[in-house]
Amino acid sequence: MPETWDYTLQIPNDLRAVTVCRRTLRLILTLHGLTGLVEVAELLATELVSNAVRHTKGPAALRVRRSPEGMVWIGAWDTNPVPPDPPRALEQVGELEEGRGLGLVVACAEVWGWQPSARFGNTGKFVWCELVAA
Template sequence: MVTVSPSECEAVPTWAYVLQLPHDPRGARIARVTLRAVLAGHGMVQLQDSAELLATELVTNAYRHSTGPATLRLRGLGRSRLRVSVWDANPHIPPPFDKRSGSIHLPASASVEAEGGRGLFLVCHYAETWGGYPLGGSPSGGGGKLLWCEVGG
């Protein structure tokens, strides 16, 4: 069993917020508004631009490739690091999240004609670390997946 003394907890503040999102095209906008408020409340506005891009792409991916609700989780890791994760009911881990963080070569650009396929590559480019894994259980009792990324200031 791992124990943590109260002084260690105070030295590295952590917090988490969870936002349930219905399957709605407005979900990414709602996630951005929530993210701005959370980062401002915790004095982490320096992460806002990158974190908004990351959260938008993850939430949009959940909306486009799943038929049900999604869950956004924001977690502060210390004073200047943020983990953004999104759960959805589709268990398929899309590329490049099906590979280990840092083990892919990002394409220089996407085809001009392509209607999609850029968002998760942007996440991998702007995030310091990222990953994805299938879940055997979820908030709604099913499976699904969790895609996550971290950004620091």
Template sequence: MVTVAPYDTWAYALRLPHNPHAARVARMTVRSVLDSHGRLEILDPVELLTSELVTNTYRHTTGPASLRLTALDDGRVRVGVWDNHPRIPAPFGPPPRDSVPPVPTDADGGRGLRLVQEYANCWGGWPLGDGLLDRGAGKLLWFEVGG
């Protein structure tokens, strides 16, 4: 009889200022956390996708962001990024999810959310607040890798 040990679960949270260096700080945090928990096999996609989401918070919002890394008991790692803007971009909306259109090869940007579709096992997004009295609540975008 083979016994399978469940993965250790853990969670880390980090508040990021609206600053051009926030994506670098997020990448360094992801690298440190995954290395300390022996999860280097998923480092590249988690680091890349985290960097893309945090970069978008800097480019498309005016406030701070938050990053949360959570190890789930089935071996997946979930990354959530909160910001204060209410719009949920494709492909994070509710099913059926819009797909991100291809980006022209000569474009300087616009590939980050398409990378989520390519490298994450699953993803989603939630608006936070009711949109009337709680205008600053924003949204949470998340993705999972591994497992």
């Protein structure tokens, strides 16, 4: 059975926090011997966290955990309880930066979703994805 772990990084509503999350995620995965996941995990976490910071006014959080089944779960929590817009296919987005986030998550993750979640005294949601940590 794989080693399990769970990290949560609370972040302010500041786009600079996206870089902090990306670097923290790289360190977590590297320390746990999952360097093969770093690039795709950083891409997905960047999309999830930047959406959380851009589309809300409150605090946010990055949560990363490894399940007993060997999956790496990456979630971004924000204070907006409204579901995310449905992802658009990457072909529909083209070279635009806007609107590609969840399309990248769908294309790169094994599974993704969202769920309502209250944290830090606020209602909100987690938008999450899972990667196989083979």
